[in-house]
Amino acid sequence: MVLERRLDYDFNGHQVQVKRRARSARRRAKFQRRVEDNQMCAFDLLATVAGKLFLQEKEHPLTSGDKSSEKIQQGFVKEECRDASEAFKTELSNEDCHRRCEHGFVKDDSKNADKPFKAELYVEGSSDIKCLSNSEVQSENCHFKEHSHPKIDGNSHVASMVANSSCLERLGAERLADGKNHNEVGNLSSKVELGLSSKVELGSSGSPDTIGCNLGGDVTKVKDELHKFAKAPVVTSTEMRCLDDPVGERSPVQLSSGGNAKLSGCVDNMPYSTLSEGYDNVPVVSRDDDENFSGCDNPSLETKSFRPISHIGDQSIRKTLAAKYCKVAQQSKHDTLSNSVEVVNGNLNETYTSRKNFYKRQRSEMNIPFKKRKIFNCGSFSNSNELVRSGGTYDKKNGASSTSHGTHKDTGMSSLGAHQYSSLGSKDSHVNLRIKSFRVPELFIEIPETATIESLKRSVMEAVTAVLGGGLRVGVILHGKKVRDDSKTLLQAGISHDKQLDALGFTLEPISSQSPTPVCAADSRDVPTVDKPQPLPRYPSSAAIHQRNQSCSDVFPEHRVTSLGNLVESDQDSALSPVNTAVYKRLADSRALVTVPEMGVQALSLLPVPQKSKRPETVQRRIRRPFSVAEVEALVQAVEKLGTGRWRDVKLRAFDNAKHRTYVDLKDKWKTLVHTARISPQQRRGEPVPQELLDRVLTAHAFWSQHQTKQQLNKQHQQQQHQQQPQTCLLLQ
């Protein structure tokens, strides 16, 4: 990719420069000057940030007390920046990795490969543009508060970074691209800023990156949260992504670098648990410091939430990422499903090159197009939607308050949630179960930057309802084990009112996934009255949908009505894409439990994009959905029967229900299958396809190729004959 290459180049260029110091004194001197300049800039920036933080601190005395501000002032930014750049680099190098966070960016002139790249950060409140050289931006701790920035020129973007003293935070700065680089990631015409408070964590090496913003926090109100989210200022295009915090509480945004990124030791040393605690209930919304978290009903919660933010020290600072990609990966063993909403915006001009294509795509499927990593920023915010019910009633208050006293007994899986309530105690003892929260699996939302907040809200709502209504099934987990036998009674399964059901958990899983995808956990001491989920057929059909709805309805009756089964693709396949959710061990504290199975996210990431988008949004690339073995099997079978060249028929015959598989996809898959079959097993990637299938692929391919050739020959013959015949006729006449 051009962009990546270019970025790499920049980075490399920097490295090169460093290594070749001796090469040219002049160059060195130049570099030096630059460094100095950058340092100055960095300090300026820091000062600004520090000032801001200081203000915050004042505002939120609770959180004061860290040395971070001091550090910042002292210029401890270097490390962090370096980390950021490294992370960035790492990310760039990993094409498949969606997680990208932005950091400073290159405003590069391609001509100056040798020079360190310069990143420009725009800090709110400061009219100056700060320039940090790559090399300069390194420091162990950087603490920046998020800032929003107006875009300065057509291509410039704001960079905002906030780091907290705990070192955990990190953020990305938006990258500025110069006018020439339209394809650069950083090149966004605008930025959407979701004000979410979150904590940004830098993954330590080996961990996946993630940027997440935690949305609401406590549990309870998906809707509210979403609404809040919607209220966040959307400046323009950006991809936003939020992660849920595994714990179920608001979590910080995590940014991790690619597996290789070297992060400063800070992160590693920082006990996550500590952090997490500090971040609990971080307010999701706010765009700015002074903005209050309006959705909070619970005072205590509110207070709590702010604490982190205000803290310079160990709390997170909210940040805005304007960035690019952020792949969320949250999940550690403890994670729950990620529910994140991803809003992707792109630069219209760039991305949207063809309206025609856009429509085309829309017509063909409802996939979520992903613009190639270029253009978009992401902001992520995770919305942990939590539904709290007590006695069947949706209870927000409890949700909020429960958090405070929440005793979480982690049993294998932590408890996200449910607290139990006393049983009603009747003859047939009932189990009252309270599910404190559920996380909504990842959602992708595509929306034009020109869309209104209202439409954004609607889109999010639709996405959420679609998922809740028809894209999920409920799983029951007891003592860490998934209860698969749906025919068992609760008692038989070990769920009774007189037992402590600490280990009872529920999960929301994509219907298509076969592996357990715990989404949420609940713990209850009493017996749950909730039904158990039923395994769905691999190929969900209408029947499957039914089931889904039913199972969902048990848990979320309120959503049943809105289920938009149709919006959700019936993926039979299921996605198997290995979730990038790598494991985040650091998210330790999590009370949430959750293990994230592979397919979970993917299946859920269907994008409930409004069918008729009023505006063509940026064309985005569809999400990648690797073919499952079952799909391959179906494909092979169909091709064996129909032959190559009849992809539409193949589609109808074998993938009629898979809306996300177009005949072109099938054709492409066949192409890759043929290729795969021809290469050595060692060279194959992805989910291994049984050799037997590959053999059939080759056989079928050979057969039909030959067939096709013959047909063509026949055709030619016929044509020749036809041509001759008329002539003959004429002659006869």
Add this chain to the structure above:
DNA sequence: CTTAGGG
């Protein structure tokens, strides 16, 4: 809209 291929 489908196919077929290159990217």
Add this chain to the structure above:
DNA sequence: CCCTAAG
């Protein structure tokens, strides 16, 4: 997967 040229 995307994009397109050709039917």
